[in-house]
Amino acid sequence: MIVMKFGGTSVEDASAIRRAAEIVKTRLADKPVVVVSAMAKVTDQLLAAGRAAANGDRDQALAISRGLRERHFNTAAELLSGGPLKPGGPLKPSSGLSGATDDPLQKLHTDFDALFHRLDEVLRGVVAIGELSPRTTDFVSGFGEALNSLQVAAAFQAAGLDTEHVDSRDVIVTDATHTHAVPLFEETDARLQQRLRPLLDAHRVPVMGGFIGATRDGIPTTIGRGGSDFSAAIVGAALDSQRIEIWTDVDGMLTTDPNLCPDAHRIKVISFNEAAELAYFGARVLHPATIMPAVQKNIPVYILNSRNPKCEGTCITSQAPRSKNLFKAIAAKKRITIIDLVATRMLMAHGFLRAIFEVFDRHRVPVDVVSTSEVSVSVTVDTSEAIPELAADLAKLADVHHEGHKAIVCIVGENIRMTPGVAGKVFGAIGDHNVRMISQGASEINITFVIEEDEVPDVVRRLHGAFFADVDPEVFA
Numbered sequence: 001m002i003v004m005k006f007g008g009t010s011v012e013d014a015s016a017i018r019r020a021a022e023i024v025k026t027r028l029a030d031k032p033v034v035v036v037s038a039m040a041k042v043t044d045q046l047l048a049a050g051r052a053a054a055n056g057d058r059d060q061a062l063a064i065s066r067g068l069r070e071r072h073f074n075t076a077a078e079l080l081s082g083g084p085l086k087p088g089g090p091l092k093p094s095s096g097l098s099g100a101t102d103d104p105l106q107k108l109h110t111d112f113d114a115l116f117h118r119l120d121e122v123l124r125g126v127v128a129i130g131e132l133s134p135r136t137t138d139f140v141s142g143f144g145e146a147l148n149s150l151q152v153a154a155a156f157q158a159a160g161l162d163t164e165h166v167d168s169r170d171v172i173v174t175d176a177t178h179t180h181a182v183p184l185f186e187e188t189d190a191r192l193q194q195r196l197r198p199l200l201d202a203h204r205v206p207v208m209g210g211f212i213g214a215t216r217d218g219i220p221t222t223i224g225r226g227g228s229d230f231s232a233a234i235v236g237a238a239l240d241s242q243r244i245e246i247w248t249d250v251d252g253m254l255t256t257d258p259n260l261c262p263d264a265h266r267i268k269v270i271s272f273n274e275a276a277e278l279a280y281f282g283a284r285v286l287h288p289a290t291i292m293p294a295v296q297k298n299i300p301v302y303i304l305n306s307r308n309p310k311c312e313g314t315c316i317t318s319q320a321p322r323s324k325n326l327f328k329a330i331a332a333k334k335r336i337t338i339i340d341l342v343a344t345r346m347l348m349a350h351g352f353l354r355a356i357f358e359v360f361d362r363h364r365v366p367v368d369v370v371s372t373s374e375v376s377v378s379v380t381v382d383t384s385e386a387i388p389e390l391a392a393d394l395a396k397l398a399d400v401h402h403e404g405h406k407a408i409v410c411i412v413g414e415n416i417r418m419t420p421g422v423a424g425k426v427f428g429a430i431g432d433h434n435v436r437m438i439s440q441g442a443s444e445i446n447i448t449f450v451i452e453e454d455e456v457p458d459v460v461r462r463l464h465g466a467f468f469a470d471v472d473p474e475v476f477a
Contacts, residue, residue: 001030001031001032001242002030002033003233003235003236003241004032004033004232004245005035005210005247006020006036006037007037007228008037008039009306010307011036011152012039012040013075014075014155017075017151018155018159019309020036021155023306025161031203032205033205033208033235034206036207036210037144037209038143038145039071039144039148042071042144042148046068046144049123050141052064053132054127056127057127061127065120068116068147072147079151079154080108080154080158108150108151108154111150112150119143122136134179135178137178138179138181142221145210145211145228146212149165149168149208150165153165156207162204164204164205165207166195166206166207167209168210168231169213169218171208172212172213172223172234173188173191174215174223175215176219178222181213181215182223183223188213188234192235192239196235200239209228210231211223211227226287227289229246229286230289230290233293237299242299244299246290246302246303248304248306249307250285250303250305251311252268252285252313253270253275253285253303253316253329254329255464255468256329256464260461265476266311266314266477267314267328267476268312269315269321270314270329271317271320272294272316274329277410277412277445277446278410281408281446286301298318301315302314323413323415324472324475325413325468325471327412327413327416327468328475329411330409331409332407332408332410333382333408334453334456335384335405336381336453337383337384337403337406338406338437338450339387339401339402340400340401341379342376342398360379362393363390365383365390366381367380369450371439377398405453405454406452406453407453408449409449409451409456409459410446411448412446416447417444422440423440425466426447427449429465430462433455433458433459434451435450435451
């Protein structure tokens with residue numbers, strides 16, 4: 001069996017959902033499980049509705065909900081009855097319980113009615129108490145996947161596929177760390193096997209929403225923005241999938257951001273380790289957590305383009321072929337803050353570094369790059385919201401100074417391990433730029449450094465010109 005995940009732009013409207021149905025038809029022999037994101041921009045709008053409600057703006061919150069209702073009802077009508085609804089709003093709420101009608105469109109609208117009624121009730125409750133808690137944020141932000149998975153399952157059925165909707169909140173079990181819940185893999189695997197295996201054995205196509213799960217008590221959770229990729233990998237690992245396909249709106253992973261370098265090359269094949277480094281340091285095609293369940297089961301992940309399904313995309317695998325090029329790709333991560341800590345008397349004292357990182361742990365702030373000297377420790381973080389409280393706690397241990405508007409540039413390739421003089425070649429290409437921090441050796445496959453944010457375009461273009469002017473046709477397209 002395989003897992004096919006369709007991102008927001010690949011299921012953003014009726015025509016995109018029809019394209020996805022045709023792609024799934026080509027994979028029926030592989031017994032696919034389909035995981036879908038919310039329609040493009042829906043999660044952002046749901047979060048905006050939640051913030052408006054928390055600020056006491058009831059009218060704005062409910063107006064956003066009405067707009068989403070109309071979008072989903074009209075898309076459903078276009079998919080199931082051949083055209084959008086006429087001006088004047090969606091169908092009137094249907095009577096009876098979901099499933100009480102044989103009309104697929106009416107049934108879907110009944111389900112939508114129930115979901116939007118619950119959403120509006122929650123938004124009114126947020127207005128009343130003036131607070132949007134993490135638990136309520138999960139409840140609101142997960143509606144997009146709940147809605148769209150129902151819609152895609154119905155549309156696929158209408159397109160001739162034998163589908164069954166599976167509510168991810170019934171099978172993805174997580175802890176209660178709302179907005180960034182952690183899956184409980186043993187229970188999740190058991191539920192996925194019990195629920196999906198009979199459907200696959202009967203040659204049916206399960207359709208699930210990504211990003212969402214629930215606690216053991218059934219309280220809705222989310223596994224973080226971009227979590228639909230993670231959901232697909234969780235399903236794939238639980239069912240020992242042959243492969244995981246991530247369908248998006250680009251032809252695969254590229255050697256760098258094409259907005260910075262229009263001559264960026266598609267990477268045909270890349271290792272799990274290289275892809276994980278790139279994903280963490282700014283490559284937007286893949287969510288970093290996607291890699292882990294796939295690595296553990298050695299399941300290849302393919303990045304494919306739903307608008308260009310004939311393109312072979314990028315294969316991410318445990319062992320990639322050796323490339324003639326030194327590097328595989330360049331990624332840049334902006335909006336970085338450098339935090340410098342200077343403690344002349346304490347730096348070499350036992351437990352000092354542990355005390356520093358315990359502060360970061362308490363504030364739940366991850367660190368990207370670390371550099372130490374005789375009297376200082378420098379780290380980078382990709383958040384600015386927690387800086388004042390974080391700096392206040394760190395000031396109890398050392399003198400603290402922080403600077404924003406920085407960027408991390410990461411250049412990745414497994415050939416770094418066995419090639420001398422790599423750092424000299426990299427920094428020789430950007431010699432007139434001021435590099436603030438350098439890290440090499442932790443993973444043995446990347447060189448990472450920090451520069452001013454506004455220098456990213458020039459630095460990336462220079463590096464790309466120096467290392468990707470001539471590419472290995474076995475690895476790059």
